[in-house]
Amino acid sequence: xxxxxxxxxxxxxxxxxxxxxxxxxxxxxxxxxxxxxxxxxxxxxxxxxxxxxxxxxxxxxxxxxxxxxxxxxxxxxxxxxxxxxxxxxxxxxxxxxxxxxxxxxxxxxxxxxxxxxxxxxxxxxxxxxxxxxxxxxxxxxxxxxxxxxxxxxxxxxxxxxxxxxxxxxxxxxxxxxxxxxxxxxxxxxxxxxxxxxxxxxxxxxxxxxxxxxxxxxxxxxxxxxxxxxxxxxxxxxxxxxxxxxxxxxxxxxxxxxxxxxxxxxxxxxx
Numbered sequence: 001x002x003x004x005x006x007x008x009x010x011x012x013x014x015x016x017x018x019x020x021x022x023x024x025x026x027x028x029x030x031x032x033x034x035x036x037x038x039x040x041x042x043x044x045x046x047x048x049x050x051x052x053x054x055x056x057x058x059x060x061x062x063x064x065x066x067x068x069x070x071x072x073x074x075x076x077x078x079x080x081x082x083x084x085x086x087x088x089x090x091x092x093x094x095x096x097x098x099x100x101x102x103x104x105x106x107x108x109x110x111x112x113x114x115x116x117x118x119x120x121x122x123x124x125x126x127x128x129x130x131x132x133x134x135x136x137x138x139x140x141x142x143x144x145x146x147x148x149x150x151x152x153x154x155x156x157x158x159x160x161x162x163x164x165x166x167x168x169x170x171x172x173x174x175x176x177x178x179x180x181x182x183x184x185x186x187x188x189x190x191x192x193x194x195x196x197x198x199x200x201x202x203x204x205x206x207x208x209x210x211x212x213x214x215x216x217x218x219x220x221x222x223x224x225x226x227x228x229x230x231x232x233x234x235x236x237x238x239x240x241x242x243x244x245x246x247x248x249x250x251x252x253x254x255x256x257x258x259x260x261x262x263x264x265x266x267x268x269x270x
Contacts (some may be wrong), residue, residue, distance in 0.1 A: 008189035009141035015182040019045075023138055024203055026090045032224070034096060040069075043076055047256065051132060052076055054201055055156055060127035064150050066116070067134020071109070072096030078106035085126065090113035114204070118145050125150055129263075131157045133256065136181065140190045147198065151263040158203065160186035162253040165225040170249075173240035174233045183269040184257035191261065195270040198261040205254065213246050 027060070041049070045198055052112035061082055065074045068086035078084060078101070086109055089092055103107050112123065115135045116173045135158065137143040147155050163180040164171070171178050191198045212218040218241055223229060229237070
């Protein structure tokens with residue numbers, strides 16, 4: 001079998017199904033907006049600093065930030081880009097982003113509520129398109145094509161390197177089947193099959209949820225990544241936690257693959 005005989009977009013969809021991954025409703029992220037702004041949107045955040053250091057802004061005056069969350073990337077670039085569109089399907093995230101923008105006097109940033117799957121026809125094309133930590137989408141082929149078409153110059157996306165948000169050991173402690181999500185290799189191959197020869201780099205850094213030194217904080221971190229737990233799962237997890245050295249279960253680094261490319265004409269996409 002040749003690589004071109006493999007439909008990587010279909011493989012991606014099947015791996016999502018195997019992982020029982022379903023699209024989270026906007027309300028899920030509405031509830032997390034404040035916490036995400038606190039944990040992951042600091043201008044001194046290691047992930048953010050590495051990402052910004054790898055984005056080439058030469059010749060760019062406008063930014064399209066898809067899945068902008070609490071405005072992490074948009075606001076970090078607000079002083080360098082006169083035109084910015086921060087786009088997210090969570091109104092809670094956009095409200096936090098708008099509040100942070102006002103505090104930073106970044107009033108030129110425009111916030112738009114829109115999902116990956118919805119039409120973008122009325123959204124303006126920008127020089128740079130970014131999708132940071134927001135690419136675990138239902139349809140990778142469609143998402144990458146739309147981002148390409150939204151950018152005049154370059155596109156930057158980040159994807160999971162690991163296939164899980166939570167270590168398999170912790171998943172087993174909960175009594176759950178280990179879930180493996182599709183990682184960056186799927187996106188890279190989807191891009192290849194639609195005619196985009198992308199570059200790959202890596203962003204190394206700690207997980208946003210860093211402190212597991214006490215049980216309540218550890219439980220909060222697991223819930224953040226896995227959603228609500230049943231009473232039985234909480235009991236299982238606490239029993240397991242009490243047998244561990246908290247220093248030994250400090251979260252491993254969460255690495256991200258940065259996949260970027262020079263945008264190509266819409267008609268050149270396969």
